[in-house]
Amino acid sequence: MAEILRPGPVTGLHVVVRHRSANPGVGLLVLPLCPGYGGGLTTYRFETSLDAAAPSVLPLDPGTGRVIPGKTRFPLTLSPTDVDVVLVTFDDAHCACTFDLDPTWTIRGKTGHTLALAPMPSLAG
Numbered sequence: 001m002a003e004i005l006r007p008g009p010v011t012g013l014h015v016v017v018r019h020r021s022a023n024p025g026v027g028l029l030v031l032p033l034c035p036g037y038g039g040g041l042t043t044y045r046f047e048t049s050l051d052a053a054a055p056s057v058l059p060l061d062p063g064t065g066r067v068i069p070g071k072t073r074f075p076l077t078l079s080p081t082d083v084d085v086v087l088v089t090f091d092d093a094h095c096a097c098t099f100d101l102d103p104t105w106t107i108r109g110k111t112g113h114t115l116a117l118a119p120m121p122s123l124a125g
Contacts, residue, residue, distance in 0.1 A: 008107040009075035013086065015048050015055040019098040043085040044073050050092040050099060057088060057101075075106075 045060040047067065059073040060066065076084055088101060104113045 008105055009077045010086075010103050010105050011075045011111065012072075012104040013046065013057045013074070013088070014102045014104070015050070015057060016100045016102050017050065017055065017097055018100065020095045022096065023092075023094050024096055041083055041085050043087055044076065045087050045089070046073070047089040047091065050090055050097040051094045055099075060089075 045062065045065070046057045047060055048055045048057050058067045059071055061068050076086070078084065102113050104111060106112075
């Protein structure tokens with residue numbers, strides 16, 4: 001019988017930039033159609049600048065929407081009955097970038113990441 005692994009804590013979220021090119025000069029602003037995500041689930045908000053040489057994922061204060069300096073929202077503990085939403089806002093004023101989000105997690109003391117499971121990168125620019 002196959003063993004079912006229960007999800008463990010998500011210990012980090014990293015931006016992996018695959019390609020950068022010059023800003024096309026004309027862009028597209030995409031806004032969510034509604035402010036709710038996941039029907040009442042907890043939403044953890046983050047932001048990152050794809051213009052940075054090594055983009056960091058920074059947590060936002062839920063009340064002000066401003067970056068919380070020196071803080072992290074990780075680890076996030078997930079389970080089949082405790083699911084959360086992670087919303088990441090991207091800024092890319094000076095480049096057109098292809099990128100991935102790479103969450104790291106731990107199960108039974110072993111750390112892994114999910115990037116290999118999502119080979120289709122996102123595009124911003």
